[in-house]
Each structure stands twice: as C-alpha cells, then as structure tokens.
Amino acid sequence: MSAAYDEAVLDFRRRKDEHFAAGRGPVRPETFTGLTYYPPDEAWAFRVPLHPAPDGGAPFTLDTNTGQPRTMSALGTVTLPLPGGERTLTVYAPLGEERPQRVFIPFRDATSGEETYGAGRYLDAPLADDGELWVDVDFNMAYHPYCAYGDGWTCPLPPASNRLPDAVRAGERLAPPSAP
Secondary structure, X not given: OOHHHHHHHHHHHXXXXXXXXXXXXXXXXXXXXXXXXXXXXXXXXXXXXXXXXOOOOOXXXXXXXXXXXXXXXXXXXXXXXXXXXXXXXXXXXXXXXXXXXXXXXXXXXOOEOOOEOOOOEEEEEEEEEOOOEEEEEEHHHOEOOHHHOOOOOOOEOOXXXXXXXXXXXXXXXXXXXXXX
C-alpha cells in the first residue's frame, strides 16, 4: 500500500468535509459532523479500458428517487477485476459530450442499505485518452448522492446493469451505529 496514495485519498476527503462544513453541501453546516469512510485501500483502484458503446453513446434514461427521469449518454462499459470475479459496469456522460473528462458511474453493491446508502453510490471517474480510452475507477472515491442526506434532491438510481453482487468496502459509508 502506498503512503502517497493514502495521503491523496485522505486529503480529498478532508477537503470534501471542509466543503460540507462551509455550507456548500447538502447538509446545514451547524449539524455537519463529518462524513464516514472506509479506510483507503489501493486494491479498489483500477485503470481499465473503456469499451465504447456500439451506438456511439445513445441517450439512456436513468430512473431517479423522485420519479423525474435523468437522461444521459450511455458512453460504454468497463470491466473490473473485483474480488468476486470480473464485473462490468455501464459508464455515463452528459448528453452531447463525446469525449468528457470524467464519466459518471452509479452503482449498488452488497453493502447498499446496510453499510452504505441503500439507493447506491456514485463515482466520477477520470477518462484518459492515449490513443485508447481508459477509465480510472477508484472506489475509494465513491460517494453518497445528495438525496442520502435529506429530501429535496433528485438523484439518479443505478440501473440493473450496475448492481454488483460484491461488497465494495471502499469510499463513503454510513456512520456505524452508536453503541448502546
């Protein structure tokens, strides 16, 4: 495990907490006590090729928690070497962006509803192009959507193709229950 990698993940998390504490997130700053995360683990970070959608990224409508559909471009898929075996996830981009800098990956896993938000988590993964398209999928950067913190937010729900049977114990998690 790389100390520099851990440090970078912890710095990202510290900056996110500062952002929320300053009132720029989905919670009132006077009630914010910090987010909870799994420990950084570089084993959950992957650079994998993007397999572009054969239709060039046709519009795909994601369901949301409010019933208000969210349409994005289904850009393609990535296949990840997870502990339970290879798993394929669909990656999305805003409509009209053929070569976005980041892709959106909503997912659910075996921790959803127990250790993490029940509706799933999100990844905003950098897209790299060196003649071939690569996606840096780092589950340590997985986060809960704003609707996990309160009402009034419309959040896309992960499609069935992005439901993992594996427990992804990386990234943001729910606070463990308090001891009695």
